[in-house]
Every structure is written in structure tokens, then in C-alpha cells.
Amino acid sequence: MGLGRGKKACDKCGTVTGPRAYICKNCNSPFIFKNKSREDRNTKIIRNINWKELTKGDKIKVAGGPFFVHRGDFIPMGYRGKFLVERVDENGIVAWGLDKNAGFCHIWMNGDIQNKETGVWKTAHKILKLKPKTVEV
Template identity: 30%
Template sequence: MGKKKRGQKVCPECGTVNGVRAYYCKECDYAFKMKKRSKNRRGRPVKDWRTLEVGDYIRVIGRSGSYYIKSNGDKIYFTDAGIYHIKQKHGEGLTVIGVGRQSHGFEFLYMGKEKQSKLLDNMFNAPHKLCKVDYIPR
């Protein structure tokens, strides 16, 4: 519990000092009351992907997930950023279908620990960064 400075607010549940624009407490996830809905529809970061359910919509953050390292050191990521619809849950990831403008087709989102691939020395399986979104299909 800290002292409140200008541009900060204190959580009424746990007493933790948070930023003035925070929607949720960083310690206890208490939802602060806001005056109006956020214009940013990017979604809320997912801390544990196992809490996601089949049928949820998620946003995959760019430059995350499995990648290949070229000889000059550049990384090539295999999964496009965008909105995906969860179809199945597996032990190490999610089977999804792309529904946004950037994301297309059927994908497997690896969510396990980062490890080197058994196929190539320069390929690595890394977890994707996800945000849960309220997507309304058109």
C-alpha cells in the first residue's frame, strides 16, 4: 500500500496505488468505475490461456508466437496479428479460425513454453500474446 500522488488512484479493495487511466487494479483485478466506455477496443490481455472457452474471440498481438530466425538474425513470425475465433482447446495451445481483416484461415496457436523446434535448428515454438475481445461478427 503506497501513498497516492497526482495522477494516481487507490484501489478500494486492496489499497494498491494504480495509474489514473487503469481500468483494473494491478494486484486484485478490481474493476474501477469509468465515466464512459473506452475508445480502445483492443481487448484485455489474457493472463492464463486455459481460462478461455471454445467460442471466445481473441486478438493475437503481432510479433508473438512461433518464429524462424534467418541467417542475418531477422525473425519471421508464422502467425498473423488479428482477431481469431476459438474452435478447440488442446494441451499446448488453441485451434482457431481467423475472422478479422488481417487474419485468415485455420491456425494452431502454440501456448506452451518457448522451445527449439524438432524440425529445424532455426525455428522456435514460442507462446502467443493474446487479448480477449468482444467481437461482433458481421
């Protein structure tokens, strides 16, 4: 019989505990957790940034952006993922994608407008700046 949802069992004594327990309450043996990737351990996220102040070489994480509404269905049309900034223009950010299937793109950051021909709503993307963590010695 399997464990219920949100439960885990100790490998040494078999005691069932909650999903977020770090140590078994019966035998005090630690649970093994998945290691974070090197990038996750060494990257600091900066949330409130002015996109016009980005410079060539900055790494950003992008979500949101333009969308299309068809019969009540929301269809995202924007970019998402990690990008390397090439330059900034008056309407947005020109960048290279860092993910496997990404290429060269223009990330829209200006105001909300609707294209009359296609019906696509252009809205600003949400961006986070990725900065390497500094290690103090």
C-alpha cells in the first residue's frame, strides 16, 4: 500500500512524516533532498528594475507580454525564459535567448496597445534581472 498524498517515509525506520520534514521524528536521520543546480545556488534575482537602464551583457528572466483573445481563450504571444541583453531601444529590449529553443528577439516593454489588423494586445513583459551572487571570503 502506498503513502497518502503529502506524506513520506523514513528510509531507516519507516516512520511516516509530513512532506516538509527535514529529520525523521523517530530516529533523527535526515531526509535526502534534491540538490539545487549551480545556477540556482549562484544567481541573485533583482525584482524592481528600470528596463531602460539595462546594458549589453545583462541577464534577464522574462514572462508575460503580448496576448491574443479568441472566443474567450487567452493565447500568450510573448517571450518567456532567460535572455542576454544586446541593447535597449525606445519600445523594448533587443536580446538573445539563453534557452535551448530561443533566438534573437525584441521584448516589448512599452505601453498597452492593440493592433487593429491582427487583434493582438501588446502589453509590457514582466522582467527580473539575474545577477551572480558575490561570495565573501
